[in-house]
Amino acid sequence: MDFALSAEQEDLAASERAWLVKHDPIAARRPTIDDGPARVPDIAVQHVAESGLIGLLTAEMGGTHVDLAVLVEEHGRAASAVPLAELALATAELDKLDHPLSALAEANSGGAESIPLVLASVDGAPLAAEIIGTELRISGSTAPATALPDATGFLIAATSSDGTEVLVHVPSGSQGAGVRTLDTLDLTRSWSVLNLDLTVPAQRWTSVPAGTVSYLGDALAFYRKMDALGAAERLVEQTVEYAGQRTQFGQPIGSFQAVKHHCADMALRTEASRASLWAAVVSLDGTDSAGRAAAVSAAAAYAGEATSTVASIALQVHGGIGFTWEHDLHLLTRRIKVDELLNGSVSWHRRRLVDA
Template identity: 35%
Template sequence: MTTDTQRPATAVTFVETDEQRQLREMLRDFLGARATSERVREVMQTDTALDDAAWKELGEYGLLGLTIAEEHGGAGSSFVELAIVIEEAGKRLLPAPLLSSAVLGTTALQVGASAEQQARWLPDVATGASRLALAHLDERGRMTADPGVTATRDGDGWVLEGAAGYVVDGHTADLLVTAATSEDGLQLFVVPAEAAGLARESLPTLDLTRPLASIRYDGVRVPEDDRLAGEAVTALHDAVAAGIVAIACEQVGGAQQVLHLTTGYARERIQFGRAIGSFQSVKHRLAEDLVKLEAARSAALHAARAVAAGDREEIAIAAPLAKALCSEVYEAIAADGIQLHGGIGFTWEHDAHLYFKRAKATKLLLGDPHLHRRLLGDVLGL
């Protein structure tokens, strides 16, 4: 029995549908063949750090437009399906702008662009022919109410001045969704990468598989039609929230792969006449890592479902919780991976350091765990 002050228990299931399982299996086959360790290392040494061939194939499979409406060339699926793509890509450290284009940029357009603007831009985004990047941080990488770019009215258009820093995949994007302050408040503009007065500079990064760029706007002229017609603050908020959840899903994928590699090594590495995985201390650490991973997976999936449902109240709780938890779990499992691999785990030739660097970089991207715990506390009134 329940009273007026009690709520009946409800079961929450995280079982994937048949279609979602098929999507995951297809991705594992595709990425297993296309995003090998050798290929990732080859691509990350190039100027763009972008696997164009894999990106093109993702577009051909319809995976870049999963959340885009069918009328704009997308699949009309939910964010949960996109989260599966992000997670599997995270396992392989795929050097492709999924986060920047399929999540951050696409969400900003879906929320902030008019129907005419969406029809103009989203079809090419869905196929991968056009790549998006969200330029919303100042030069120091801070997300504040006053971004580093200003917009001034000039006739029937706008002029942008200033700089945006730490733009994910900003050096290879075709269109830059740029946040700028004006006398009317925050605005979002879609700026072609080849616009006169726009300069891009790649930044040195810890994670060589995810490039960042600084974008400078020196009198960049933007027509009124390229200013997003919707509420810019809401569009930017929703885009960043979706990006935070996507990073959490990616972190789960990376942590799972590291744990898989470490467990396999522990079974094979012989020390003192026994596999090191038979030692109690090693078994306990791997078991603890598995428990951490499952908690992180649940948090990330719950947040992804909140985004798919468009439940902003739940997203305000689930997104920072997932980002804080998944960041720390990925970093811990990646660090354990290096330690349990012994000397080989510290070498350039082994992949352990690539995952550790991705873990450290994503921990800071769009806010570290301390920031997200503070945001969560504010929402909960703690």
């Protein structure tokens, strides 16, 4: 498959990287890192809303998953706390609806609301949903999701007991919807589960076409690993730079063959991950659900392991400095390790490929 980013997509990525460099998320996080889970800065929320990034996949904006992917990669590279993929996917789904919930798409895009997509765990207990007349009874715990304490509501995709796929809007603070924030390795984002046990009125839920839940699951799995790719790319650059500056026995350690091999291995794994993920993102914009599932799981399985290995090698090349609290390496490594496990671990995606 021949694939290349357009000039517009490269400019989009460059523009977002420039904003993230100017408003460095890691520098903003450092003063509060011991105070509790990361929160999404107001300036970042304002930026993604005013730039139109949250509404990128809506019909009005006409963006593609490739467009969103280059942005998610940049946010992963910068270790941003913004749940860009979750917000954009939720907004796109709301925009498609012929239902009063569709009004939330504009509110989400403009920043008046912050409603991310939340799904059940792929390898845990499913959400229990039952349609009772015009109401929907939903209970259970979702998969870990990022930035839930900052959300004004949640868009939940689930399958009911009779096989109907539904989208459910649950406002933050609703009785029977509790946010439980988790302690994780990742210090750059907050991770929480949504514990549900409530009845939802007709105006807050609707049925959606069959295949919507699996599509959204594939999309989130892809974007989790795309985030890890951005962080891994930054680690490669930092490691190569460090190897050229750090001296031992009177010469840069980058001149040693073993270190050269380590850096080459990191670059190879990163670029191979990129290739597999680009193949997957093209499938997200297509209509072949079986091909999409295979492409996403192949990419997630490879990139999940490869980016985690890149992080481990980066730590080895940095040596003692890499273990210090002050160095950014551990923050990117922690982020990658969490990305590796969520929305389908490497082993889960491999099993899915074998069973297909």
